[in-house]
Amino acid sequence: MKQGAKIYLDYAATTPIDKKVLKAMAPYFSEKYGNPTSIHSWGQEAQTAIDKAREQVAKFLNCKSSEIVFTGSASESDNFAIRGLLKALKRCKRAGEKIHIITSQIEHKAVLETCYDLEKENVKITYLPVGNDGIINLDDLKAEIIPETDLVSIMYVNNETGAIQPIQKIGRLLEEINKNKEHRIFFHTDAVQAANWLNCDVVEKLGVDLFTLSGHKIYGPKGIGVLYIRQGTPISSMITGGDQEWGLRAGTGNVAAIAGLGFALEQIKIQDTRYKIQTEKLRDKLVKGVLTKVSESQLNGPEKPKERAPHIANFSFRGVEGESLVISLDQEGIGASTGSACTSRALLPSHVLMAMGLSELQAHSSLRVSLGKYTTTREIDYFLKVLWTVVERLRKISGR
Numbered sequence: 001m002k003q004g005a006k007i008y009l010d011y012a013a014t015t016p017i018d019k020k021v022l023k024a025m026a027p028y029f030s031e032k033y034g035n036p037t038s039i040h041s042w043g044q045e046a047q048t049a050i051d052k053a054r055e056q057v058a059k060f061l062n063c064k065s066s067e068i069v070f071t072g073s074a075s076e077s078d079n080f081a082i083r084g085l086l087k088a089l090k091r092c093k094r095a096g097e098k099i100h101i102i103t104s105q106i107e108h109k110a111v112l113e114t115c116y117d118l119e120k121e122n123v124k125i126t127y128l129p130v131g132n133d134g135i136i137n138l139d140d141l142k143a144e145i146i147p148e149t150d151l152v153s154i155m156y157v158n159n160e161t162g163a164i165q166p167i168q169k170i171g172r173l174l175e176e177i178n179k180n181k182e183h184r185i186f187f188h189t190d191a192v193q194a195a196n197w198l199n200c201d202v203v204e205k206l207g208v209d210l211f212t213l214s215g216h217k218i219y220g221p222k223g224i225g226v227l228y229i230r231q232g233t234p235i236s237s238m239i240t241g242g243d244q245e246w247g248l249r250a251g252t253g254n255v256a257a258i259a260g261l262g263f264a265l266e267q268i269k270i271q272d273t274r275y276k277i278q279t280e281k282l283r284d285k286l287v288k289g290v291l292t293k294v295s296e297s298q299l300n301g302p303e304k305p306k307e308r309a310p311h312i313a314n315f316s317f318r319g320v321e322g323e324s325l326v327i328s329l330d331q332e333g334i335g336a337s338t339g340s341a342c343t344s345r346a347l348l349p350s351h352v353l354m355a356m357g358l359s360e361l362q363a364h365s366s367l368r369v370s371l372g373k374y375t376t377t378r379e380i381d382y383f384l385k386v387l388w389t390v391v392e393r394l395r396k397i398s399g400r
């Protein structure tokens with residue numbers, strides 16, 4: 001690597017916009033600037049772009065375009081899925097009838113904080129534990145289902161460890177239970193970290209009712225999200241006003257971002273399978289390199305590579321503060337992170353690693369490295385060289 005080269009290894013935090021995606025978005029900032037709700041030709045041009053993107057998303061998820069709602073982010077989609085469903089269900093409940101949600105201890109804050117907030121409104125929430133591998137156990141889920149259970153919300157891929165959750169199995173289990181249940185248990189998954197890699201056929205494969213996506217994790221723009229809502233799922237709008245997005249999310253559509261997201265998903269659909277294999281190879285090289293080169297290091301998350309998404313690897317290094325490590329790596333031109341982008345400023349030990357049974361010290365000494373489509377073998381080699389030097393230096397300074 002050239003002196004002063006910058007290496008980005010934080011693709012789980014965000015991805016750069018693909019040049020082709022940017023090109024697809026460009027006209028909607030200036031030439032094609034109509035408001036999609038206007039009935040004149042400027043408006044129709046913008047509406048056509050939204051319709052096309054909705055089709056692209058529907059194709060990606062193998063669902064109907066009428067089941068797609070564009071939002072302002074995945075955080076909004078998660079909030080909308082949970083709060084919007086509950087708001088609609090509350091209307092059908094008898095006075096005093098309980099609402100029960102099952103989620104997991106390792107969800108993204110967009111789900112967890114929403115659940116904490118709903119607890120203040122007397123909603124009963126169960127937070128499923130995970131094993132040392134960071135994966136929930138189906139028997140634990142089964143044991144927590146009660147007649148009042150309305151919603152199960154479990155993420156597809158964990159954003160800190162890359163652990164793949166058994167979404168398809170949960171979908172099948174709930175379908176079985178729903179056959180003999182008075183009211184349906186709805187199923188939501190946050191699939192933000194899965195979209196680049198895993199099967200996202202919501203109907204045939206996963207059996208979910210609600211499904212969250214984000215634009216900026218798939219080489220698309222920031223500030224755009226998707227919520228798939230299976231036809232017939234009760235849901236109430238959380239943003240009232242105009243009747244955009246089937247009357248479920250008021251506000252003039254972000255046309256350029258919507259066009260970008262649709263295009264980005266289409267690119268994933270046609271992407272060469274070699275890309276996934278290549279990323280898995282690089283990830284395995286990274287993991288092997290770290291564990292053999294850096295003494296007293298450990299991999300956090302599932303041991304079996306096929307239980308991890310290809311792009312994330314999470315490590316702990318004895319005697320090293322994760323934050324110091326991130327800063328030192330940055331000084332060497334390498335971008336990585338301690339955990340999720342949303343909590344890395346909080347300086348609290350990761351709730352995900354703690355749920356997996358790591359000690360506070362181990363959780364504080366963690367580093368998440370995430371790869372993407374521009375990561376090269378040379379970058380990984382350089383990273384491994386720098387990491388070893390930096391870890392040894394920090395250990396000497398801390399005297400640990």
Ligand SMILES: Cc1ncc(COP(=O)(O)O)c(C=O)c1O
Nearest residue numbers: 073074075108110159190192214
């Ligand atoms: C699993 C997961 N869910 C939700 C989000 C939030 O996405 P957004 O930035 O689009 O709100 C993230 C982003 O880090 C994520 O990784």
